[in-house]
Amino acid sequence: MAVNSPIPLAADIKPVAGIALGFAEAGIKKPNRKDLLVMALAPTATVAGVFTTNRFCAAPVQVCKAHLESLHMAAGPIRALVVNTGNANAGTGDAGLAAANATCAALAELLQCEPAQILPFSTGVILEPLPIERLVAGLPAAISNLKEDNWFAAAEAIMTTDTQPKAASSSVTINGIRVNMTGISKGAGMIKPNMATMLGYLALDAKVSQAVLDHLVKQAADKSFNCITIDGDTSTNDSFMLIATGASALEINDIDTPEYQALSETVIALAQKLAHMIIRDGEGATKFISIVVEQGRDVEECRKIAYSIAHSPLVKTAFFASDPNLGRILAAIGYAGVNDLDVSKLNMYLDDVWVAKNGGRNPDYREEDGQRVMQQSEITIRVILARGEASTTVWTCDLSHEYVSINADYRS
């Protein structure tokens, strides 16, 4: 059960002109579940992505990067994205690269384009060979049901340990032209994106130049997927893709314009919504926790402290227990690696409750106030460093028995 995040209504997830989605049950790991997704793009579409910084980056991520690179060398626009679940095709060496390339070749033949115009994605277990025959055999079925109105099914098709599909739509009117956008994401464990999230796709129907889209995808990732963590494990397959189909009349070629400002705000808000859905559906999550670190010297040190809190198993289990054992938060701040931090100036709040004052327990703090906030399902930890102007926010969840159960049983 995701934290305060009901399953989206399929009717609320809107099509985006210029992108059609088709799925199949390819039996990649288990039978009778959607595990293959094809997203086919209009020839006017531009595509930009950010990918995991994990050195064991998966074979499909390597192929995606190469194909986006060749795109810049005018090999032709990206025509389709293909995603399989059930296998990450990571830690698979040369055989894995061959399998990712074979996926592109097979889909290119069906769509009558070049393999370099296909972007492949995989998610699932690492270190196991991709069953490429089953994947390729599933492609015709996926293509046969390509529809613009298939976003909800697409969100279902990319789920792994997710308990529910993650999808949202939004729109913004710029210069009198309505821009529609829809995004989907997946991920519930191995979530501490570093450049992107496990898998996220966001499409909009304006025409956006490649340079602008490259800028926007980084900006949106940095303010959404790059600010979440479930377990601190940066996956081998993280990818966040932004697609502008070019189907609407609006054209954006410059970031220094009010049009870009309006578009980017809407895209970032939608990306944040999708990122929050991942945390709300974090493996075993019972709490949605926002960690705000303020008045730091720079964003880097604010992020160090926020992630130190977010990754502490002791902090996370205290939240699971609704136990205001808040000294654990101070300990996590203290070992975050900000070596010249003067803790005697530090203040900490739990929602509206002032817990730590000038580095020690606030004399007015009462256990029952901490207890009251800890029992909520949504909690904000606010840490005030009092040494600068920088701030950041990171979103995370608690660590429960269910997390251990899920990850002790994942492959079985």
Add this chain to the structure above:
Amino acid sequence: MAVNSPIPLAADIKPVAGIALGFAEAGIKKPNRKDLLVMALAPTATVAGVFTTNRFCAAPVQVCKAHLESLHMAAGPIRALVVNTGNANAGTGDAGLAAANATCAALAELLQCEPAQILPFSTGVILEPLPIERLVAGLPAAISNLKEDNWFAAAEAIMTTDTQPKAASSSVTINGIRVNMTGISKGAGMIKPNMATMLGYLALDAKVSQAVLDHLVKQAADKSFNCITIDGDTSTNDSFMLIATGASALEINDIDTPEYQALSETVIALAQKLAHMIIRDGEGATKFISIVVEQGRDVEECRKIAYSIAHSPLVKTAFFASDPNLGRILAAIGYAGVNDLDVSKLNMYLDDVWVAKNGGRNPDYREEDGQRVMQQSEITIRVILARGEASTTVWTCDLSHEYVSINADYRS
């Protein structure tokens, strides 16, 4: 139940001439348990310590550092150490410092020495006021039972969530003189020492100069307590103290001697044993895991990778489940922050099983071989980076339901 680590026999824990130990039930947090320990030293003793790098370092740690500093300024030798459990006296601001100083003053009066000759230590919950009256009231009882043969009871007196006392003895004969040494340690959660462990005390009866002891305590900590982690949470109170009582005829004043070599090897081995006891009794631990990273460019990058594996909740839950989901180890290596790591040269073994070859799954790897090793209670992960001569070893445990239970319930 600690992993392959039976409760030491009290008879195996030997006295060390020149140090007497006394305990009391001071009721600091709960009644009817040993929670106060005094260690009284011969006037010939030298003492050296290493302490947590946590910026929220506890009040007693700050006082210890100041007293060891004044020792160098010839304020007189350290005459006693005092340890309370049930309260960490951390995150307690000026009131906490006053309480730590009051502890020293009270004990100094009873022992007829200066407060600066006392070293105070605390362990327990953070952010709560130390009940100084109860602590001071317990001191006379602790002093009344000071005995050289009280090490086992002392190990019991410093336990918190530990399921069993941690103590070990050793000896080494140097120049025909037998040096006896005994150490105790505690800690089962909030364990990722950075300079030292939660609490560790090791005493020997040779006469060792302050400069040599300062060197040895760092060397021993770096090879033992600084190589263990349970949950990645560096505590506010970590302290490892090395005491040379000077009661035997052996005198060591130079590290460039065979005598120092013989002594340091024995001390390091004993410190490692005490550190391993902490991991074996890690909160909820069912497995003892050694992580060896070899052929790195420097120790720093080997440690980054070893800790990345050791802290991954996904790796730890897979070990708990005895599930050879070993791709999770590759993912943890990949996000460890060694940014120029060429994974195509990397090899990984699980005990004798060659799992990953040149960055991918070893074609000869069989799931049943991985399964066999995963079912053991002691497992070695060996990662070969093939880019240099440096190596390191880190010891950790798995992440079980019991860990979540213990830390969700710790204060209740």
